[in-house]
Amino acid sequence: MATYIGSPPFLSHPLARPRHFSSTSSSSSQTPPPASRPPPQPLYTSSVEPSPPASVEVDKQKPSKPTTSTTADSTDWIASNLTRRFGLGAGLAWVGFLAVGVVSEQIKTRLEVSQQQADTRDIEKQEEVMLPNGIRYYELRVGGGASPRPGDLVVIDLKGNVQGSSQEFVDTFGRDEKPLAIVMGTRPYSKGLCEGIDYVLRSMKAGGKRRVVIPPHLGFGEKGADLGSGVEIPPFATLEYVVEVDKVSIAPA
Numbered sequence: 001m002a003t004y005i006g007s008p009p010f011l012s013h014p015l016a017r018p019r020h021f022s023s024t025s026s027s028s029s030q031t032p033p034p035a036s037r038p039p040p041q042p043l044y045t046s047s048v049e050p051s052p053p054a055s056v057e058v059d060k061q062k063p064s065k066p067t068t069s070t071t072a073d074s075t076d077w078i079a080s081n082l083t084r085r086f087g088l089g090a091g092l093a094w095v096g097f098l099a100v101g102v103v104s105e106q107i108k109t110r111l112e113v114s115q116q117q118a119d120t121r122d123i124e125k126q127e128e129v130m131l132p133n134g135i136r137y138y139e140l141r142v143g144g145g146a147s148p149r150p151g152d153l154v155v156i157d158l159k160g161n162v163q164g165s166s167q168e169f170v171d172t173f174g175r176d177e178k179p180l181a182i183v184m185g186t187r188p189y190s191k192g193l194c195e196g197i198d199y200v201l202r203s204m205k206a207g208g209k210r211r212v213v214i215p216p217h218l219g220f221g222e223k224g225a226d227l228g229s230g231v232e233i234p235p236f237a238t239l240e241y242v243v244e245v246d247k248v249s250i251a252p253a
Contacts, residue, residue, distance in 0.1 A: 120144040120207040134215040135196055145206025146248045150185040153251040154201060156243055160192050163213070163238040169231045173242075183251050192227060194219045197243060209244040 126138045148154045157179050159171045170192030172179050180191055184201065196214035204210065216222070216236045225233040233239075 126211075131199075133199065133218065135200060135218065136213040137200060138211040139208075140211060140242075141207065141209040141244075143205030143208025143245055145245075147203070147205050148184045148201055148245070148248045151251055152184050153181060153249050154184055154245060155179050155181050155247040156201070156245055158192065158197070158241060158243050160239055160241045162233060163240050167231075169227055169233065173244075179246055194239065196239070197241060200243065201245065204243075204245050206245050206248045209242070212241045212243060214239040214241065 120141060120143055122141050123139045126140065128136055128138055130136050157172045159168060159173055161168045171177065180193070182193065184198070189195070189198070194214060196212070196218035199218065200210065200212050216238060219237060219239045220233045220235075222235050224235040224237065227233065
């Protein structure tokens with residue numbers, strides 16, 4: 001009987017333990033990573049949407065309107081406004097008020113002119129008047145209007161020459177010449193005017209006329225003057241003028 005030494009071939013190797021695959025272990029080894037969680041929701045929710053900024057709401061509720069000026073640029077604006085608010089009668093009343101104002105101003109002006117003309121008189125006998133500052137004048141016509149004050153606008157006609165000379169350096173009495181408009185008390189002088197004329201005008205009235213002799217120190221003094229167009233006043237010249245006041249009024253602002 002034969003004897004077998006060693007283990008048979010199928011017993012010489014250890015038996016491999018069979019692997020058992022369970023559904024549990026397979027699923028746990030192949031489980032995908034957890035998905036990201038949604039952000040936490042507030043405990044209390046509201047269905048009211050957040051309100052837009054206040055400026056937006058105001059713009060939506062109140063549409064912009066074209067800007068209009070509240071200042072009356074003319075009397076027509078006042079009349080039309082009164083007519084819209086208080087009826088046609090108010091507008092007509094305003095127009096009537098303006099018409100009365102214009103008419104009354106015209107009447108006042110005419111009365112002043114009439115009074116000036118009535119009080120203006122020519123002087124038959126001319127007499128010399130000597131002032132303390134050396135000015136001499138002869139009254140040719142006494143005016144009946146207003147006397148100029150510092151700052152008033154005075155319209156005058158003027159004719160002047162150097163004493164002893166027939167050459168006139170200023171003359172606005174001509175038909176094609178325009179009168180001079182000056183503001184009382186302002187300097188420098190021009191158009192042949194001088195300090196002596198400014199002094200004489202203070203005692204005249206609208207409508208008045210004088211012949212005036214101005215000493216050198218109230219004329220153009222020791223330097224004389226160059227009036228342009230070849231007209232020159234020599235130094236220490238005595239000046240002779242004829243001055244007439246046409247109008248006296250308040251100077252514009």
